[in-house]
Amino acid sequence: MSETRATPNEAPLIRVSDLENRFGRHVVHQGLDLALYPGEILGVVGGSGTGKSVLLRSIVGLLRPSAGRIEVFGEDLLSLEPQERSRLEQRFGVLFQRGALFSSLTLAENVALPLIEHAGLPRPEAESLARLKLALAGLPAQAAAQRPTELSGGMIKRAALARALALDPEVLFLDEPTAGLDPIGAAAFDRLLLTLRDALGLSVFLVTHDLDTLYTACDRVAVLARRRVLVADRLERVAATDDAWIRDYFHGPRGRSAREAAHATKES
Numbered sequence: 270m271s272e273t274r275a276t277p278n279e280a281p282l283i284r285v286s287d288l289e290n291r292f293g294r295h296v297v298h299q300g301l302d303l304a305l306y307p308g309e310i311l312g313v314v315g316g317s318g319t320g321k322s323v324l325l326r327s328i329v330g331l332l333r334p335s336a337g338r339i340e341v342f343g344e345d346l347l348s349l350e351p352q353e354r355s356r357l358e359q360r361f362g363v364l365f366q367r368g369a370l371f372s373s374l375t376l377a378e379n380v381a382l383p384l385i386e387h388a389g390l391p392r393p394e395a396e397s398l399a400r401l402k403l404a405l406a407g408l409p410a411q412a413a414a415q416r417p418t419e420l421s422g423g424m425i426k427r428a429a430l431a432r433a434l435a436l437d438p439e440v441l442f443l444d445e446p447t448a449g450l451d452p453i454g455a456a457a458f459d460r461l462l463l464t465l466r467d468a469l470g471l472s473v474f475l476v477t478h479d480l481d482t483l484y485t486a487c488d489r490v491a492v493l494a495r496r497r498v499l500v501a502d503r504l505e506r507v508a509a510t511d512d513a514w515i516r517d518y519f520h521g522p523r524g525r526s527a528r529e530a531a532h533a534t535k536e537s
């Protein structure tokens with residue numbers, strides 16, 4: 270296994286071992302190992318179709334892997350009864366690629382839904398808690414009464430994040446959260462993630478193509494290639510790995526400019 274632990278004294282919150290995912294004859298993952306440690310933001314990158322979303326869906330329980338083991342908070346996820354699984358899965362917050370808010374509901378109603386359905390809160394309490402979550406995600410108070418169609422892409426992402434945070438998750442899963450945002454909106458979202466990690470002690474599993482996000486927000490980066498995690502480590506070590514995809518990705522023009530921008534921000 271090429272994965273290297275960045276925080277060697279802590280037990281991982283999630284450990285994926287020898288994972289296999291196949292669709293018919295198409296093998297997406299084979300012998301895949303990966304861990305997520307408490308309080309870290311782990312960026313998951315890889316070429317298109319390498320199975321980043323499939324990996325996320327396997328961990329959050331939306332897809333049953335063909336083989337392997339997924340330990341979550343010390344429990345073997347795949348051998349649990351459905352009720353036990355759902356108890357564990359409620360400790361996750363998930364933000365999918367396309368946001369998935371209900372367009373007929375206001376933002377407060379959207380965020381209140383999981384609080385009513387899963388936590389059993391009465392509607393008024395759920396909606397006032399939802400307003401707090403929307404504020405936590407950086408939205409102004411008036412956004413609570415608006416519907417998704419009235420909002421910019423950046424505000425919708427924040428609302429979807431607020432919904433993912435509704436049940437006070439310990440681990441947040443984000444599938445390309447900055448896709449479709451302009452660079453300023455994307456940078457603001459990255460800063461928000463860092464704030465949430467620090468303020469709430471969240472651990473974050475973040476699928477991304479965004480090099481700026483890797484440089485500014487991620488504590489470690491995992492690269493998916495050839496059906497497994499090729500390397501998972503601090504960014505500078507990952508970028509130094511001798512592999513053609515990694516070289517092209519991190520040392521091409523976009524990789525260079527992301528690195529320079531991150532250094533300039535740190536120095537200013």
Ligand SMILES: Nc1ncnc2c1ncn2[C@@H]1O[C@H](COP(=O)(O)OP(=O)(O)OP(=O)(O)O)[C@@H](O)[C@H]1O
Nearest residue numbers: 292295297315316317318319320321322323324476
């Ligand atoms: N339900 C499914 N049935 C069949 N094939 C699937 C299914 N879900 C995913 N796949 C296949 O698994 C492979 C990995 O898909 P996945 O969406 O995880 O890739 P990805 O790395 O997230 O890609 P991208 O960066 O383009 O979003 C793809 O070839 C995809 O077609």
